[in-house]
Amino acid sequence: MNTAATGGLNRLTLAGSTFVRACRGQAVPHTPVWFMRQAGRSLPEYRELRAGVRMLESCRRPDLVTEITMQPVRRHGVDAAILFSDIMVPLDAAGVDLDIVAGTGPVVAEPVRTMADLDRVRPLDPGAVSYVGDAVGLLLRELKATPLIGFAGAPFTLASYLVEGGPSRNHTKTKALMHGDPELWHALLARLAEITLTFLKVQVEAGVAAVQLFDSWVGALSEADYRRYVLPHSQAVLSGLADAGIPRIHFGVGTGLLLPAMAEAGADVVGVDWRTPLDAAAAQVPGKSVQGNLDPAVLFAPWEVVEREVRRILDEGRAAPGHVFNLGHGVLPETDPTVLTRVVELVHEVSKR
């Protein structure tokens, strides 16, 4: 794999960044901060840029990906950028007929429920996502010393969309398939793990400084089911990136009972939602750095409340070898972005060493 990216700073330099050092549990001048879904609907400049452009199209255009990814970096002064993408991008590129429908989410034309259906989920040709590599290249030139985090959805969450045919509250069909046809289930998840790994490798080769594997829905499972039906596949993705030598962040919502298992999947940094305090999380995943856990809903409370919560989290985060400040879930679309900017300033100021 490349260690230097075209025109940007090389990985050696980025490895010295506050963000990457915190991921590795190394001493940092201040706690780094970024926000899940920082690039997105909370920003008026994003809504303007996306007007009339469908989600998947915006993910396929390197110029748009670059601009959207840069917007929160410029505005908030966060310590890391996250590649603007959608978890469905690699499936789209792998030939699955799908769309991201505004107000609904991903909609899959023909859900996957049989071995024959699985044939329609082809392995991912890296060439089919070359636009992602191109976007990373453009971004490295713009970002300079700010590290770029690569991004992919994890096999379970992708499977849920494929099996249900869209977003689902109860994951009924997914769980029925998982329990009822383990052979098909494992074949599907192995395929999705392969696609995800290929997708992340494209990003790694183009020069991202870290990756986040996002398992949005995995909190719907018990630990036993997670270990039996999901862990081996998330592990295949994360261990497939071990040689890249960059931090791997692994996150899901409602995973208070899954943190040790998700760490075992091969995370260097365990993402934590707002339900588990960081000191409690750190005790469960010894040696790992942690990321989280400001409740995105708290950003709608008066500033004194936000400030109190930020200070509490910085305090509790000291229990881990490294702490990356973040929300406990993505930025909500109605969030006032000026509050996010103030959070970045506060985190930097309070954590200065």
Add this chain to the structure above:
Amino acid sequence: MNTAATGGLNRLTLAGSTFVRACRGQAVPHTPVWFMRQAGRSLPEYRELRAGVRMLESCRRPDLVTEITMQPVRRHGVDAAILFSDIMVPLDAAGVDLDIVAGTGPVVAEPVRTMADLDRVRPLDPGAVSYVGDAVGLLLRELKATPLIGFAGAPFTLASYLVEGGPSRNHTKTKALMHGDPELWHALLARLAEITLTFLKVQVEAGVAAVQLFDSWVGALSEADYRRYVLPHSQAVLSGLADAGIPRIHFGVGTGLLLPAMAEAGADVVGVDWRTPLDAAAAQVPGKSVQGNLDPAVLFAPWEVVEREVRRILDEGRAAPGHVFNLGHGVLPETDPTVLTRVVELVHEVSKR
């Protein structure tokens, strides 16, 4: 309070029921089983009865409440009936302008966000829910030896509907109010606790054999926030029923990190969703009985899977002083009711002692 109910068996007799004995951790001939939302849309006879009748109207008519409550008892042979009601019933009776909209859920005309708004949530006059007492009376005659569980929503969940104005995924306004205006928040929850207690006392005086306090959304909170903003109010409800001498069940979804706190709120039986195995739950709430935790989605898998899960749960349930078999959340509307009947038979057969 009355110990005997008009025409039905008296509490002394019902106290000997398998269900009540399991709630109390006493020896039982077999593990009792009932299903949250057993009376409802999974049953064709329910859908027929409800055709053209609005939800709140069906809750206000003792004849309909009786018939709907009886349907799953007749069909499945469950060990307990649960009073057909809706968590919004006492708020409707307390003067809040609301409706239950099919496909959406509760919709509140004027959300509660200020002290002035709170005035619109009046204390509950027991006379305003006399139809619930009437329904309980009718039910006791029909049910004979099958115990009837009373039912109410818990203060946090009610507050969430009142503050948001309807169902909410992120509870943004609720949390902003909770953190941002604790005085109003506590006044609101105290009022809701009072209403809930009045509502449950009407049911207790009419002769229910147990109550379930249902806190649907409380899993959205961290333990610290639960203890600070919710626990005292749920405690006010449950401790207000201590003298009734009947088992109090307390349940919420996604509460894997809240079980000890919810037990402290005054539960005799702690309800557990499908994420926490019953033996793990039992270890966290010593001395309490447990109820749960079959994943409602598992009912969509082949029967062998259902059977394996039922046996696992019966096995793990032995770790608690008492185990009431139930789902880890309500019956989903699309569930095949014949599977529920088979689960009842299996639970009875496997757990026979």
